[in-house]
Amino acid sequence: MLSRREFAGGAAALATALSTGARAQAPQEVKIGALYPLSGASAQIGNDAKTAFETAVDIINNAHPELDLPLGKEPGLPGLGGAKIRVIYADHQGDPQKGRAEAERLITQEKVTALVGTYQSAVAATVSQTAERYGVPFLSADNSSPSLHRRGLKYFFRAAAHDEMFSAIMFDFLDSLKKKGQKVETLALFYEDTIFGTDSSNVQRKLAGERGYKLVADIKYRANSPSLTAEVQQLKAANADVLLPSSYTTDSILLVKTMGELGYKPKAILAQAAGFSEQTFVDAVGKQVENYITRGSFSLDLARKRPTVGKVNEMFKAKSGRDLNDNTAREFMALLLLAEAIDRAKSTDGAKIREALATTNIPGEKTIMPWKKVGYAETGQNNDADPVLLQYTGGKFLTIFPEQAAVAEAVWPMSKS
Amino acid sequence: MTAQIFLQIVASGLLMGLIYALIAVGLSLIFGLMDVVNFAHGEFMMLAMYAVFGAVVIIGIDPLMAMPLAVAALFVVGATAYLGVVQHAMRAKANIGMVQIFATFGLAVLIRGVSQFLFTSDYRNVPAERNLLGGKTIELGGVFLPLPQLVGAGISVLAFVGLWLLITRTDFGKALEATREDAGAVALVGIDKNRVFTLGWGLGASLVGLAGAILAIFYYIHPDVAAPFALIAYVTVALGGFGSVFGALVAGIMVGLAEALTATILPPALKSVGIYALYLGVLFIRPKGLFGSL
Numbered sequence: 001m002l003s004r005r006e007f008a009g010g011a012a013a014l015a016t017a018l019s020t021g022a023r024a025q026a027p028q029e030v031k032i033g034a035l036y037p038l039s040g041a042s043a044q045i046g047n048d049a050k051t052a053f054e055t056a057v058d059i060i061n062n063a064h065p066e067l068d069l070p071l072g073k074e075p076g077l078p079g080l081g082g083a084k085i086r087v088i089y090a091d092h093q094g095d096p097q098k099g100r101a102e103a104e105r106l107i108t109q110e111k112v113t114a115l116v117g118t119y120q121s122a123v124a125a126t127v128s129q130t131a132e133r134y135g136v137p138f139l140s141a142d143n144s145s146p147s148l149h150r151r152g153l154k155y156f157f158r159a160a161a162h163d164e165m166f167s168a169i170m171f172d173f174l175d176s177l178k179k180k181g182q183k184v185e186t187l188a189l190f191y192e193d194t195i196f197g198t199d200s201s202n203v204q205r206k207l208a209g210e211r212g213y214k215l216v217a218d219i220k221y222r223a224n225s226p227s228l229t230a231e232v233q234q235l236k237a238a239n240a241d242v243l244l245p246s247s248y249t250t251d252s253i254l255l256v257k258t259m260g261e262l263g264y265k266p267k268a269i270l271a272q273a274a275g276f277s278e279q280t281f282v283d284a285v286g287k288q289v290e291n292y293i294t295r296g297s298f299s300l301d302l303a304r305k306r307p308t309v310g311k312v313n314e315m316f317k318a319k320s321g322r323d324l325n326d327n328t329a330r331e332f333m334a335l336l337l338l339a340e341a342i343d344r345a346k347s348t349d350g351a352k353i354r355e356a357l358a359t360t361n362i363p364g365e366k367t368i369m370p371w372k373k374v375g376y377a378e379t380g381q382n383n384d385a386d387p388v389l390l391q392y393t394g395g396k397f398l399t400i401f402p403e404q405a406a407v408a409e410a411v412w413p414m415s416k417s
Numbered sequence: 418m419t420a421q422i423f424l425q426i427v428a429s430g431l432l433m434g435l436i437y438a439l440i441a442v443g444l445s446l447i448f449g450l451m452d453v454v455n456f457a458h459g460e461f462m463m464l465a466m467y468a469v470f471g472a473v474v475i476i477g478i479d480p481l482m483a484m485p486l487a488v489a490a491l492f493v494v495g496a497t498a499y500l501g502v503v504q505h506a507m508r509a510k511a512n513i514g515m516v517q518i519f520a521t522f523g524l525a526v527l528i529r530g531v532s533q534f535l536f537t538s539d540y541r542n543v544p545a546e547r548n549l550l551g552g553k554t555i556e557l558g559g560v561f562l563p564l565p566q567l568v569g570a571g572i573s574v575l576a577f578v579g580l581w582l583l584i585t586r587t588d589f590g591k592a593l594e595a596t597r598e599d600a601g602a603v604a605l606v607g608i609d610k611n612r613v614f615t616l617g618w619g620l621g622a623s624l625v626g627l628a629g630a631i632l633a634i635f636y637y638i639h640p641d642v643a644a645p646f647a648l649i650a651y652v653t654v655a656l657g658g659f660g661s662v663f664g665a666l667v668a669g670i671m672v673g674l675a676e677a678l679t680a681t682i683l684p685p686a687l688k689s690v691g692i693y694a695l696y697l698g699v700l701f702i703r704p705k706g707l708f709g710s711l
Contacts, residue, residue, distance in 0.1 A: 039529070041641045043538030193686040221685040226645045229429040230680035230688070233422060249540060253637045261554045261563035261635070262425075284542040284637060288552070 029086050030077065030342055032335065033106035035117035035127055040093035041224050041250055044280060045119050045327060049141075051320040052328040053087050053116075055312065056335040060085045068308045070340040070366060079343040087335070088112055092123050099123035103130040113348040114139065116334050119327070120248075121145035121196040128156045135350040137341075137357055141334030142327050144272075145199040149381040155350070157357050157376050159337050160330045160369075161385040163196075163246075163272060166295040167203040169387050170270050171211055173293075173401045173410075174242065182412055188217035188240035190231070190255070191272075192247055197223075200246035200272045216240045224250055228258045236264035241413075243268065249275035256285040267413040269293065270389075277326035277390075277397075286392060291414035296390045298329035299399040301407045302370055309368045324368075333367055337374060370405055421559045426677045428560050434673020435570040439628040440646055441653035442580065442665040443621035449660025450597045450617040453503060453517050457525035459647025461498075461622045463532065465491050465629030466638045470541050479549050480634045481568075487630040488623045495622025496615045498524060503618065504611070532640040541638040550634055569631035576627055577666050583620075584662065593617060597660070625650075649692070656696050658709025667707060671695060 034053055036046030058064075061084045064072045076082035088110050090102035099118060106112045107130070115131050115138045118124045124143040131138035132153045140148060140158040144166060149158055174184050187208055191197030197220065208215055217238035221231045232255065235243060243266040247255060252275025259266070269292035275281050276294040300323060303310035312332065313324045324332065337360065342348065345356035362374040364384070372384035389401035391410055400410040444458045455461075465487040472483035498521075506520035507513065545551055553564040584590035595603045596613045604610055629643075636642070653672050657664025672692050679691025699707060 039533060039538070039641070041639070041644070043533060043641065044540055044639065047538050219685055221680075222688055224645050225688070226649060227429070227433050227676070229433065230426060230677045231685045233425055233429070234681070234685075237422060250637060250639075253540060253542070257552070257635060257637075260552050261566070262561045263554060263556060280540040284540065287545075 028083055030080065030083050030339075030348055031086050031088055031110060031112045032338060033090060033103070033110060033112035033115045034087050034335075035090050035092050035099055035102055035106070035115065035123065036119060037094045037123075038089065038091035040095075042094050042119060042248060044249065045278075046091070048320060048322070048328050049119065049331045050089060052316060052324070052331040053335050054319060055316045056332045056339075057085055057087060058315065059312075060336065060339045067311060068306075068366060069312075069368070070336055070362060071343060077339065077343040079346040080348075085335075085339050092118060092120075092127075094120050094123065096120075096122045096126040100126040100130050103127045107131070107134045107136050112136070113342060113350070114338050114353055116141050116331075116338055118143060120194065121148060121199065122194045124148055125195060128153055131155050135354075137338075137350060137353050139334050139338045139357070142330045143196075145195050146203065147195065147199055149379040153380065155354055156380040157382075158380060159334060159371075159374050159376075159382045159385060160297045161387045162381065163200045164203050165383075165385065166272060166387050167200065167207055169389060169402065170204075170244070170272075170295055171207045171213075173389055174213070174270070175211060176401070177410075177412060184213070184241050186214045186216045186238075186240040186242075188219070188235055188238050188243045189215060190217070190219045190221065190235060190243060190245045190247070192223040192251055193220050194223060196248075196274070197246045204244055204246075204272075221251070223248065225254070228254050229262065231255075232258040232262050232264060235259075235266070236262055239264075239267075241267050242270050244270050244272065245276070246272035247275045249278045249281055252276055252278075252281050253284050256281075256288050260285075260288050265415055267415070269414060271295070273297075273326045279322045279325065282392065282395075286395070289392070289414070291391060291393055291411045293389055293391045293400065293410070293414075294326075294397075295387050296326040296397070297385065297387055298324060298326050298369055299388050299390060299405065300324065300397065301399045301405075302368070304407070306365065306368070312368050329368060333369055336367075337362070370399075422681070424558075424560045426681050427674065428562060429566075430674035430677030431670060432562070432566040432570045432673070433677070434670035435573040436566070436628055436631060436669075437646075437649055437653055437672050438666045438669020439573040439576060439631070440625055441650040441657070441669055442577070442662055443624035443628075444650050445654045445657065445660055445665045446580075446624070446662060447618060447621040448654065449662075450593065451507075451600070451614055453507075453521070454651075455498075455503075455621070456518065456521040457498065457528060458621075458625055458650060459643030460525045460528040460532075461491055461494060462625045462629035462632070462646060463638075463640060463643040464494060464528065465626035466633040466636075466642065467532065467536055467541075468626075469630045469633040470543060470638050473543050473547050477547065479547060480543050480551075480630070481549060484572075484627065484630040487633075488626050491622040491626025491629075492619040494626075496619035498622070499615050499618035504614070529640050536640060538639060543633055543638075548634060552635075563635065565631070565635040569634070572627065572631060576624065577662070580624070580662060589613075589616065652692055652696050654706075656699055656706055658706030660710070661706070661708040664706060664708030 038046040092099035121143040146162040146164045191201040271294040341356040345352040364371040390397040398408040468487040469483045509516040550565045657668030675691040680688035
């Protein structure tokens with residue numbers, strides 16, 4: 001039986017709760033959940049991503065009039081009364097099931113407004129499903145599997161290119177070499193066995209067939225293998241004109257080390273980024289594969305035309321000791337784009353942010369990427385995210401393709417042996 | 418498949434197999450001694466890799482010279498793990514097996530976490546300019562034998578010979594054997610069971626430390642590097658027979674060869690299938706493993 005005093009107390013508490021609820025409509029803080037591998041075999045990627053997000057948070061929450069970026073000028077989100085962005089990190093260890101559980105926790109416990117992630121495409125597949133179920137927008141920062149935006153999800157968005165766009169430019173480049181009289185006939189596919197490698201190889205296999213290249217090796221290998229000797233042996237026996245690897249950092253390092261040990265010097269490497277765009281890869285084995293080429297979403301060469309790119313890179317480098325790369329640049333941009341949409345939505349409601357994302361229209365010059373613009377198609381994919389090809393030469397990545405973005409002529413084949 | 422490719426596969430499988438054997442033997446030794454499966458075995462290996470990396474970067478010596486340091490450091494780690502964790506876990510009154518599993522598993526998680534905190538999650542590599550063997554390879558009739566693996570396999574064989582001499586020719590070896598036969602009875606003849614266990618853990622960790630020191634020459638290093646190796650070590654121990662030193666050697670080589678062969682015949686993504694098929698086959702015929710006595 002409720003006494004009068006208890007009832008009065010309860011009512012007062014309820015009233016307080018309600019008024020706090022009303023005040024919370026103009027939040028001081030907007031929480032965004034970031035899902036990354038912070039431990040496990042890809043932990044380094046996740047920890048670099050954290051630095052990229054910290055750089056973006058600095059730009060959003062503080063005034064940076066020197067930067068020509070969305071939300072650079074004013075502190076916080078003007079559309080939400082100057083609310084600050086806070087990123088809440090969750091560790092999925094590269095495991096799709098952990099990704100699903102962490103996404104659920106971020107949404108239900110931490111009450112995040114939106115999600116960003118996840119590096120591994122396999123994890124993005126489960127995270128985006130969970131986000132869809134709760135009506136929370138998920139912006140894929142750095143996943144490249146084309147299958148991700150073909151599942152009819154309404155809350156899935158991706159500003160960067162996917163592997164069909166990336167692979168198309170790779171084959172455009174090969175075609176252009178052929179026109180110049182280079183001998184480019186045979187290809188070797190080498191890809192890891194999760195969704196990233198499998199999707200990438202499917203696209204490449206299809207393109208090779210359409211454009212008349214011959215596949216002399218098609219090797220799917222087990223990710224994080226203790227040894228890649230037998231696999232490299234097969235690559236060596238095939239000795240293709242171009243080797244096309246789709247590998248994360250650990251396997252990329254082991255691949256190049258094993259190539260050295262087995263005396264295999266590929267004529268050319270055209271990589272589906274991932275491990276091949278990481279500073280740690282370059283530090284470990286870069287010299288052994290001088291002049292390899294990788295696709296990328298980002299190029300530091302852009303800083304020559306756009307001073308903002310150089311300034312953001314300096315901010316990032318001050319925190320991490322590394323230059324921005326394919327992955328960290330996309331992560332940085334993703335958080336900025338997410339915040340921009342929340343600002344325009346003037347709300348932390350999932351459906352309203354979704355609408356804001358769907359009507360995004362930002363010219364490429366207002367980003368740090370070589371993109372035409374940011375605007376999402378029905379599928380959630382930005383089809384104007386033009387990729388570039390970078391060649392690792394003399395300790396630096398130089399843009400070599402497409403021609404309008406190139407700063408150097410490609411060295412081909414990579415070794416004169 | 419040409420004869421040359423076949424020879425290359427056999428050579429690569431053999432070299433890698435000898436390293437797998439060295440990783441597994443410490444695990445087998447500890448299990449044989451006291452029926453404890455050490456789930457932190459792979460993490461011990463990772464620590465040894467960082468010890469080598471640290472010695473190369475900080476002191477500036479070649480990884481080969483750093484090997485004894487890593488082995489000594491791991492002896493201390495192993496003995497400390499026993500005295501600090503396992504000894505207490507063994508005092509459990511009920512569910513002793515479970516307690517031991519969780520104790521060593523927890524130790525593994527702790528070591529991994531602390532390593533990531535201290536060493537960061539960056540992928541490290543022993544710098545090429547301070548690495549006499551790194552990246553070098555010799556060619557015999559079209560078969561490539563990477564020097565680090567070749568030397569590593571040689572060291573592994575020497576370690577097995579040394580271990581065999583230690584067990585059969587020394588008082589410590591006899592005490593080890595006796596304790597493993599009957600840990601209760603040895604107390605009657607004046608052998609301190611606890612001391613033998615401590616030294617046994619130190620020895621087991623040293624052996625995997627040696628394996629880690631060899632791997633550090635040609636493999637990347639990060640806090641989670643040991644997971645795939647540890648998995649192979651458990652299969653190797655089960656295949657060779659729990660507690661059998663010779664079994665670990667034979668099984669390690671078999672696993673190395675099976676892996677290399679499967680990766681060539683089947684799609685390489687399925688190469689661990691070969692290892693587990695081999696294990697299942699042995700399990701059907703000899704459930705206690707090839708050289709198991711339990």
